[in-house]
Amino acid sequence: MSRPSSIFFIAISASLWGIIAIFVRKLASLGFTSMEIVTIRVVTAAILLGVIGICKYRPNLRVNLSDIKLFTGTGIFSIVLFNWCYFTSVNEMNLSIAVILLYTAPAFVTVLSFMFLKEKLTGLKIMSVAGTLVGCIFIAGMNSGAASSITLIGIVTGLGAGFGYALYSIFGKFALEKYSSFTVTFYTFLVASMGLIPFTALWKKGSLLLSNEVLFYGIGLGLFPTVIAYLLYTKGLEKTDASIAAIIATVEPMVATILSVFLYKESFGMFQAIGVIIILLSVTIINIPARKQRASIV
Numbered sequence: 319m320s321r322p323s324s325i326f327f328i329a330i331s332a333s334l335w336g337i338i339a340i341f342v343r344k345l346a347s348l349g350f351t352s353m354e355i356v357t358i359r360v361v362t363a364a365i366l367l368g369v370i371g372i373c374k375y376r377p378n379l380r381v382n383l384s385d386i387k388l389f390t391g392t393g394i395f396s397i398v399l400f401n402w403c404y405f406t407s408v409n410e411m412n413l414s415i416a417v418i419l420l421y422t423a424p425a426f427v428t429v430l431s432f433m434f435l436k437e438k439l440t441g442l443k444i445m446s447v448a449g450t451l452v453g454c455i456f457i458a459g460m461n462s463g464a465a466s467s468i469t470l471i472g473i474v475t476g477l478g479a480g481f482g483y484a485l486y487s488i489f490g491k492f493a494l495e496k497y498s499s500f501t502v503t504f505y506t507f508l509v510a511s512m513g514l515i516p517f518t519a520l521w522k523k524g525s526l527l528l529s530n531e532v533l534f535y536g537i538g539l540g541l542f543p544t545v546i547a548y549l550l551y552t553k554g555l556e557k558t559d560a561s562i563a564a565i566i567a568t569v570e571p572m573v574a575t576i577l578s579v580f581l582y583k584e585s586f587g588m589f590q591a592i593g594v595i596i597i598l599l600s601v602t603i604i605n606i607p608a609r610k611q612r613a614s615i616v
Contacts, residue, residue: 340581389493
């Protein structure tokens with residue numbers, strides 16, 4: 319797979335993540351807590367991936383038990399932490415504020431990738447990370463209506479979401495050294511499901527879970543911004559530095575912002591438009607061909 323294809327897969331996956339609020343807010347309105355929604359998401363994804371694996375990728379379902387620690391990293395320390403924090407943040411504050419806090423992730427990924435994956439810390443990476451953060455601040459922070467919704471819980475969980483999001487790229491890189499993108503994605507959600515089900519006791523809401531509305535939004539949550547998005551992101555991560563992938567994925571706040579404007583009637587003005595442009599420029603900068611980039615500064 320070529321690098322342009324990897325970039326395309328990551329951008330599409332981020333766009334799908336941008337629509338997640340549709341499913342999260344609806345399930346919350348139907349009576350589910352943030353952790354229950356996380357459980358619905360990962361269990362649905364694990365079931366869908368399991369069916370796909372049995373039908374098409376049986377050889378890819380084999381893993382060494384000693385490598386479960388890698389999927390504990392992607393499943394528990396990343397997916398569970400990230401989802402719970404993000405869903406809590408989305409329900410606590412304005413959607414655009416939750417997204418800006420989530421997109422502290424590129425900064426976390428850049429530092430962690432340098433420390434653990436030995437990826438080069440270039441001037442362009444630093445510029446792009448700074449640009450995405452500034453762009454997200456413009457999207458969310460210049461709106462007085464959005465700012466009025468800020469809460470301490472929202473801020474803490476929003477930053478937690480950014481850190482959890484970053485961990486997927488780090489653990490995922492290590493797992494991809496041994497396994498295919500499908501294997502990594504499937505076992506990530508399988509381990510996450512096994513960790514969540516005993517603690518949420520979601521089965522106690524069995525009658526509600528089987529209602530047509532919950533089934534529709536639950537399966538939608540598990541399929542579009544989860545199975546499809548993570549398969550594409552993990553595939554793209556095979557040929558892309560974790561830090562660069564995290565920066566490309568900042569197309570998500572643009573999609574989320576557009577969604578918040580048209581679906582939830584949240585405001586969008588000049589500052590938000592400037593933020594979108596800054597993010598686009600930052601993503602473009604990081605994808606300048608390697609021969610044109612500056613030498614590593616570290």
